Amino acid sequence: MLIKAKTIQLHTAEKVQLFDLTNEVKGFLAESGVWNGMGVVSTLHTTTGMFFTEVQDALWDDVDAFLRHLVEERAGYKHNDPRFSDCDRQNAAAHLRSILLGGSLALQVENGRLVLGQFQRIVFAELDGPRPRSLRMQFMGVGAALELPEWKKKDSRQFPTNGGVQ
Amino acid sequence: MLIKAKTIQLHTAEKVQLFDLTNEVKGFLAESGVWNGMGVVSTLHTTTGMFFTEVQDALWDDVDAFLRHLVEERAGYKHNDPRFSDCDRQNAAAHLRSILLGGSLALQVENGRLVLGQFQRIVFAELDGPRPRSLRMQFMGVGAALELPEWKKKDSRQFPTNGGVQ
Amino acid sequence: MLIKAKTIQLHTAEKVQLFDLTNEVKGFLAESGVWNGMGVVSTLHTTTGMFFTEVQDALWDDVDAFLRHLVEERAGYKHNDPRFSDCDRQNAAAHLRSILLGGSLALQVENGRLVLGQFQRIVFAELDGPRPRSLRMQFMGVGAALELPEWKKKDSRQFPTNGGVQ
Numbered sequence: 001m002l003i004k005a006k007t008i009q010l011h012t013a014e015k016v017q018l019f020d021l022t023n024e025v026k027g028f029l030a031e032s033g034v035w036n037g038m039g040v041v042s043t044l045h046t047t048t049g050m051f052f053t054e055v056q057d058a059l060w061d062d063v064d065a066f067l068r069h070l071v072e073e074r075a076g077y078k079h080n081d082p083r084f085s086d087c088d089r090q091n092a093a094a095h096l097r098s099i100l101l102g103g104s105l106a107l108q109v110e111n112g113r114l115v116l117g118q119f120q121r122i123v124f125a126e127l128d129g130p131r132p133r134s135l136r137m138q139f140m141g142v143g144a145a146l147e148l149p150e151w152k153k154k155d156s157r158q159f160p161t162n163g164g165v166q
Numbered sequence: 167m168l169i170k171a172k173t174i175q176l177h178t179a180e181k182v183q184l185f186d187l188t189n190e191v192k193g194f195l196a197e198s199g200v201w202n203g204m205g206v207v208s209t210l211h212t213t214t215g216m217f218f219t220e221v222q223d224a225l226w227d228d229v230d231a232f233l234r235h236l237v238e239e240r241a242g243y244k245h246n247d248p249r250f251s252d253c254d255r256q257n258a259a260a261h262l263r264s265i266l267l268g269g270s271l272a273l274q275v276e277n278g279r280l281v282l283g284q285f286q287r288i289v290f291a292e293l294d295g296p297r298p299r300s301l302r303m304q305f306m307g308v309g310a311a312l313e314l315p316e317w318k319k320k321d322s323r324q325f326p327t328n329g330g331v332q
Numbered sequence: 333m334l335i336k337a338k339t340i341q342l343h344t345a346e347k348v349q350l351f352d353l354t355n356e357v358k359g360f361l362a363e364s365g366v367w368n369g370m371g372v373v374s375t376l377h378t379t380t381g382m383f384f385t386e387v388q389d390a391l392w393d394d395v396d397a398f399l400r401h402l403v404e405e406r407a408g409y410k411h412n413d414p415r416f417s418d419c420d421r422q423n424a425a426a427h428l429r430s431i432l433l434g435g436s437l438a439l440q441v442e443n444g445r446l447v448l449g450q451f452q453r454i455v456f457a458e459l460d461g462p463r464p465r466s467l468r469m470q471f472m473g474v475g476a477a478l479e480l481p482e483w484k485k486k487d488s489r490q491f492p493t494n495g496g497v498q
Contacts, residue, residue: 058244078295078390086359106272117210218435224410283376
């Protein structure tokens, strides 16, 4: 079984900014050698988000505007009040947006390819930038059958009920 | 190790419509032979959602009304404006609802059964129908010990710290 | 391959209450022996939520207030109306909040440690307490290489493309 992971570092430039990480994830999947299996992409921060959506400038502007509308920037948050909080970033709204968006995505891998619909992309949302940010992706599964050593290929023919791979 | 996947096709009939996919997922789990392991169910679209909830007509009407209330259907979205977008479906609200609901669910399998609470069901939400839609489910794990070939059962007795399965 | 799972029981004391489960999850990961792999933490209820966030009293008060603001407690929900529903808990708002928060988290494990950012904690939200609640966590992956039997270590040297573990 293969278990491969990689951390992505990025420097965000705006307060709120979306990034399409699909190509990075696909590129690492190819490197990983995982042919069939599962994956997880996780942000390592609490004022960011991970989700699937289409990539289009107009839609991404709508996402930004919607998040600002849904979660007010200033609403008497205790997290932004020095009487209750030692955080001086005034970023309660970013925390709340982050909770709504979620922080990790479960992925599927089939025949070496990420299982995504035609318009689905893996999007990372900076919600309290600009800052350096880290994401981690991991794939777990079996490599391509062609790359198995000879004795394993024989086993898989002998025990096909086992899925052909140990 | 077993890794099994299947795509579900469905034709939705309404603009917003919920589907209980639990029986489909359980049925495929039984077919897959995975006895212990993990699963992922993913929508392949960007104007749909996946989540856990109870199945009850009254509650599902509330979910529909709530999504319409939370994300306004028309709010000057750029994605719906031909000056900024080449999408003619006017479906920005569906995209935003989709991002809030999420697009994939991580599942657990124990002794051949999907780990779900008494009232938990796996629900797919159409948010911009009617349309043909695809979902993909995948299970990864080990088969039932009884089905292992004899030499493997011996191995599992010899090396119990390995979980009994290679 | 190791696949280990455990159910956490807890008794909530408030209508809405957040719990930091990170130490429970880390403790079970250590017990499980999984050194590299994936995990899932799932709630088994439909009026609860699971998410990542920072632990801070002020922020948690903001989360509580925000959920109450975002989803009105009483808004003519059919689920709360005996004409449409046989549920007498009047908990439609808790169901809707639960759908927004999500019910399962995909996790990564690296070298025996849960992959989490500095401020990320695994949080369980009671949304319709007080009640007894159950969560289930599962880890799947490979154990530490040092614990492999000798013949496996030899195999891993012979077939390094296989990740060193069968």
